[in-house]
Amino acid sequence: MNKNNKATIHDIARALNIDSSTVSRALNDSPRVTQKTKDKIIAKANELGYQRNHLASNLRKSKTYTLGVVVPRISRHFFSSAIAGIEETAYQEGYNVVICQSLEALEREQKIAETLLANRVDGVLISISMETSSYEHLQALRQRNIPIVFFDRFCDIPDTCNVLIDDFQAGFNATEHLILNGSKNIVHFSGTQNLDIYRNRYNGYKVALEKHNIPFREDFVLSSKLMKEDGVENAKKILALPYKIDGIFSANDVAAIGALQYLKEQGKRIPEDIAIVGFSNEPISSIIEPPLSTINQSGFEIGKTATSLLLSKVNNKTSKSISETIILKTNLIERKSSVR
């Protein structure tokens, strides 16, 4: 018994008059131990209430069995469901997870990267912040040979993987959906253009307009950080436009909701339909009026996929430093307003 009153492999060994290394092997189910002794050892282990000390094991193996997860903010539904997927996959494989929030700030992201390094995580899953335009902190991780998988927000660094949705297609589908429902003057709420996801959604919007011979107008594209306040600002801009806007394609849910709310407060006309991209299975869309059509993007799936990819990197010493990008499917969920 050690000082914490917990049995160690030595206690088991002593009780059975064998060596602790055999106990270790048995407990790790090594083929180099007879089934009979394994049984004896396992029985004794249970009897003594033995539990492996991961600290010691990990130190010896110089692995932490911990993954770092960096997201802009945990309260965003997309990310909290992604985290659920990440944890499910990680726990299954015996990995723990430490979750960090960048709050969309580069400086915080850099600090987090340092912490993760100091904690010697075995791998990192990250959705970069909107501010992230320099990548040294991420490259530092790669230099220490820590695998990185980017999810949702694309990042182009050598020897890293990406798990994304097809943002171009989603943007195209969202916009076309509006057009097919009769919208002509469609405004686009876009995000910061240094993020690929927003550039691609924007391009999808443009191409859909082209396809349907609707002229593209520069002043119909409103770029922001897509926070709720930005949505409100966007709504004001819409009202100031010399056109009757009959559709909005917002690159995320939050800004769309902000705009909606403002328009309602002002007693203004609500565009016929609003398509939103970047939306997980959040309940908000189903409770606001008019119901929003959304592009469904399962955070849970993305989290799971990204994690298994990362774990394969963490475990396979073989296929080291191969970049890979996985694109997951999205689907458009149409919601008709009940009041029409």
Place this chain on the structure above:
Amino acid sequence: MNKNNKATIHDIARALNIDSSTVSRALNDSPRVTQKTKDKIIAKANELGYQRNHLASNLRKSKTYTLGVVVPRISRHFFSSAIAGIEETAYQEGYNVVICQSLEALEREQKIAETLLANRVDGVLISISMETSSYEHLQALRQRNIPIVFFDRFCDIPDTCNVLIDDFQAGFNATEHLILNGSKNIVHFSGTQNLDIYRNRYNGYKVALEKHNIPFREDFVLSSKLMKEDGVENAKKILALPYKIDGIFSANDVAAIGALQYLKEQGKRIPEDIAIVGFSNEPISSIIEPPLSTINQSGFEIGKTATSLLLSKVNNKTSKSISETIILKTNLIERKSSVR
């Protein structure tokens, strides 16, 4: 240099021709080392890019510097903001955090408790599941001398702490608010009665009615798990009641929203005002029609408070096994419908 290409205290010691124990002391800012040698050591540490190996350090100290956090579901806004508060406080003190979801299921909660034990966390923060009516898994943690702090959902186990809001007062305030706004027939959406928070909110409701001489009616209390579907069911029951309901006091946000949505879909009259308890700074309430008055309960604050309390238990060997309950203030946020 070790196999991971990382400097150790031995590397620093060798380079400086001193012993590694001195290096260790210096790096821990022990008073038993001269400032001059400390400076030398720190300089060399930086030069070599030294980073402490926490695994080794923790093994030696037999502490994990990890806290377990168990919540019903991370996607609930109240819990995700509580987690943010927990992390902020924990990281400041050099602790990591592992987050687990019980999904309101006792069985999962029991498994999680086992895992946390196996991981030898230094302390546990938990909001018990709605199903939790047996407490062996939690007592097992206490037996291993792992401090526990319950937050939001009260749990009465010896030698543990609770960080709560005043649910009785909140229930009272919510109900009185409805009464003062003219409601007479006020329905209460209640949660499972094995949780104190719901019993207390329920009692607050009753006492508020009493105070204002409004007769209490058994059939105005609808108990459920307070999921969205339950809200829908509740709404149906309301419509079937032989009274004109003019107020709802829901013990949480989710059920209230479910009910609202159903009532709207059916084109039914919406009660004049709805007070909700159990509500964090979630944006939902501000985007639905009619606006809901809510009891504001800051998950972030609760998380922070609970964590500092837990850390004091984890660190102070002195005041061991003293139970304590902290009650945090809530405030009612009134929102007038814009359409009235």
Place this chain on the structure above:
DNA sequence: CTGTTAGCGCTTTCAT
């Protein structure tokens, strides 16, 4: 198949 031995990198007595 099992035992011996030597550490992983750090902290902590106990000396000096």
Place this chain on the structure above:
DNA sequence: ATGAAAGCGCTAACAG
């Protein structure tokens, strides 16, 4: 004020 030595609990050569 610093050094020497022991060991946290486990794993992984290397023997036999």
